[in-house]
Amino acid sequence: MTTLVQEAPGAVGRTGGATGSGLLRYLVIRFLLIIPTVLVLVSVVFFLMHASGDPITTAFGDRLTPQQLHAKLHQAGYDRPLLTQYLDYLRSLGHGDFGRTATDNQAVSRMLRTYGAATAELAAYAMAVALAVGVPLGMVAAAHRDRAPDVALRLFAILNYATPVFFLGLLLKLVFAVWLGWLPTSGRSGIDVQLELENQTSTTGIYLLDAVRSGDGSAVADVLRHAVLPGVALGLLVAGVLLRLVRTNLIGTLSAEYVEAARSRGVGPFRLVTRHATRPALIPVVTVLGLQVAGLLGGAVLTETTFEWKGLGFELAHYLTVRDYAAVQGIVALFAVVVAVTNFLVDVAAALIDPRVRY
Amino acid sequence: MSRQLGAARHGRAALSLGAAALMALTACTSTKNDDGSGGGGTGGTPAKALTIGTTDQVTSLDPAGSWDAGSGTIEDEVYATLLSPRNGSSDVKPNLASAIRLTGPKEYTVTLKPGLTFANGHELTSSDVVFSFNRQLRIADKNGPSSLLYNLASVAAPNPGTAVFTLKSANDTLFPQVLSTAAGYIADEQVFPADTILDDTAVVAAKPWDGPYAISTYQKNSLVSFTANSGYKGLLGTPKTSHVQLKYYTDASNLKLDVQQGTIDAVYRTLTVTDLQDLATKKDLTVHTGSGNGIRFIVFNFKTQPYGSATKQADPAKALAVRQAVADSVDRAQLADQVYKNTFQPLYGSVPDGITGATPALKALYGDKKGGPDKAAAAKALSDAGVPTPVTLNLQYNTDHYGSSSADEYALIKSQLEATGLFKVKLQSTEWAQYGKDRVADLYPLYQLGWYADYLDADDYLASFYAANSWVNNGYSDPAVKALIQREETETDPAARTALIQQAQDKVAASVPLLPLLQGSTAIVTRAGVTGVPAKLDSAYQFRWAELGKR
Secondary structure (H helix, E strand, C coil): CHHHHHHHHHHHHHHCCCHHHHHEEEEEHHHHHHHHHHHHHHHHHHHHHHHHHHHHHHHHHCCCCCCHHHHHHHCCCCCCHHHHHHHHHHHHHHHCCCCCCCCCCEEHHHHHHHHHHHHHHHHHHHHEEEEEEHHHHHHHHHHCCCCHHHHHHHHHHHHHHCHHHHHHHHHHHHHHHHCCCCCCCCCCCCCHHHHHHHHCCCCCCCCCHHHHHEEEEEEEHHHHHHHHHHHHHHHHHHHHHHHHHHHHHHHHHHHHHHHHHHHHCCCCHHHHHHHHHHHHHHHHHHHHHHHHHHHHHHHHHHHHHCCCCCHHHHHHHHHHHHHHHHHHHHHHHHHHHHHHHHHHHHHHHHHHHHHHHHC | CCHHHHHHHHHHHHHHHHHHHHHHHHHHHHHCCCCCCCCCCCCCCCCCCCEEECCCCCCCCCCCCCCCCCHHHHHHHCCCCCEEEEECCCCCCEEEEEEEEEECEEEEEECCCCEECCCCCCCCCHHHHHHHHHHHHHCCCCCCHHHHHEEEEEEEEECCCCEEEECCCCCCHHHHHCCCHHHHHHCCCCCCCCCCCCHHHHHHHHCCCCCCCCEEEECCCCCEEEEEECCCCCCCCCCCCCEEEEEEECHHHHHHHHHCCCCEEEECCCCCCHHHHHHHCCCCCEEEECCCCEEEEECCCCCCCCCCCCCCCCCCHHHHHHHHHHHHCCHHHHHHHHHHCCCCCCCCCCCCCCCCCCCCCCCCCCCCCCCCCCHHHHHHHHCCCCCCCCEEEEECCCHHHHHCCHHHHHHHHHHHHCCCCCEEEEEEECCHHHHHHHHCCCCCEEEEEEEEECCCHHHHHHHHHHCCCCCCCCCCCCHHHHHHHHHHHCCCCHHHHHHHHHHHHHHHHHHHCCEEEEEECCCCEECCEEEEECCEECCCCCCCHCCCCCC
């Protein structure tokens, strides 16, 4: 019996699996796969955007004389062949240069840094909520398999997943901000705190970190208060997925032989779940979390718009409306990189946790 | 059973812990500042900063690059003009100027106040004045206010304290009013390029402020903070509130909630009528309504409207019939009542009621001739011109500039037009930042526009729409109307001038280049403790931050 417990998935690597060089090769291959993934995404966006004309003409065509327009097009390089522009764009991307927005002439890279930090912060809150809600509730559901709490939690998960994030956001806002008045309705912080944080000499753009660095407790509290509703709205989107995944995996591991063995040895139900079944059940969750990053970024567009959370999602919605291709391209390129890198990191984590996934 | 109960107990414990943490977080952070601004207190930020919320968007901080409410809200505070209207009056008084004199039939001489400087320390002299006006004319941005300078021939600086304006036409008594408009902001010649628009970041960095306030922090269309400009020597004097913050919203409902909860102190453009009605019932809020110098109308693009000059079926007579049939079909009273709960009033002429010379020229010409719609009249106009029905109308409107009620307004217009059976209306909305560009690029055959007076004179509603290089830019051009406008601009006899203004309106009404719909003003909402906003906004609809205080 003891042997069976030791051979739980988490321990497989110690008895067999790949060698260190195998892991390295796997990681290198996975890392190199980031490049074509990003390249394809960026290229598709580039050509789709350029299919409807250049950004300068779109933004300024009606405001400039043909001579001025030509000069501007020449200056920006939009009068060159599309392939040349594409190759130059890729070269610039390689150097971290995303160009400038056509409508308000700001460096796209600066915009990505500023608003990317806001979106990263929101995604972190959402992920924290997703883990805090999805994992324990999944465990509760598994423990009550096919009983009332399980059914209720599965319904909760389905509703979460099916409810549009903006609708959930509005609902949360109505209850907690309007009716109860507990939380702010919108924004990343109060106005004074925003000014204080933005005026700091060195900022990360992540308000919580900046507030902590400022040493102002009330600023930290203010930032957290503003984070609750958007974090919950976006987090619940993923929490539903996690709940069902944890439940399913946990039910699977709870019926595994090594768990049965532990049970027969008199291990209590709580210890059985937390000590023996949860870890292997959570391994697939890591992978799914990586996949959920793309969903989070998509959800961020609606959540940020609902809560006036001025991050990349909010900006993407704005720049799409005003057809600022340079900005849209930059944001989508960054999203592509984030999703690709996250999936790489997930692969790394999965490989380290469970050597069976290695090549 | 006991296992499951045990797990459930732990699950409940985890949930309770999470809920308790959330409640504790909420409880320990829900206190508001004394000023009701909410959020945590911060070091270095004045407690009495006044915060204004808006859904407007900034197009450009360059005075030559914008002429819209969103940009104007900031520009009015950070730039100054030579002359400026007093509160509650359309009379203009010296602002950066100390005096203005008519020194010839076509010549105004302006003397500057001594010792004027920009916030960056640069001296403000008549050289900057010459630069500013020449720059407006040279750039002539389609979204800028240069068309207001229609009568300016040249400007000179005989000495650093004097500027001389030479006009194209004599006896232009309106020119001092023009100097008080957005076209008259004095820009720092050491900062702004002479022939191109400067981007906002560069403008803010260079501090070319000569108005009551200076921008201290600028996050475009997010949050802008202002501090009183100690170098300002204009008409308004030292602002009553030294710090003002302008917070931008994309969603009017968030704006409403924030003023309701005290996160912001005032709302300046734009809440829905329903929101305003709701807020008016709250005891700690005041809704200030204005008289009607703001107007709303539909513009017909003469090139791209049905049978327009650039369409395949170009036919001026049929195009006119379409415009007239639309004029016959809209029910303004219903729009004012159902959409705006009568906070806006029907408008039957280009010039709003109450302004000298205003005449309801369209009332007698269209619909039931009493202001109401008439399906039969519309049908006759179309059939007389041989226009097959239904006529397809591509109608554009905007939701983030004239308020979100625009969606309801244009849905009702579509419904009214289609109810006649004569029209098939395709509605589309676009954000303002793009809308401004698209409309002047002739992309919209029929489109919504609105207008607030730059100066309270009928001319501002005529020259801006129908004169040469008009802001509306819809391809309408009638030499007789232009001549009438030019004559009223230089007519010194008030009665004769009023007659000319009315003739121009009558003439325009017959060809309907734009269809006036409503008149009124956007409301301002303030929280208790905010002072300086008149209970009833005056006809000039001035909302000057320098006058605002906060108890």
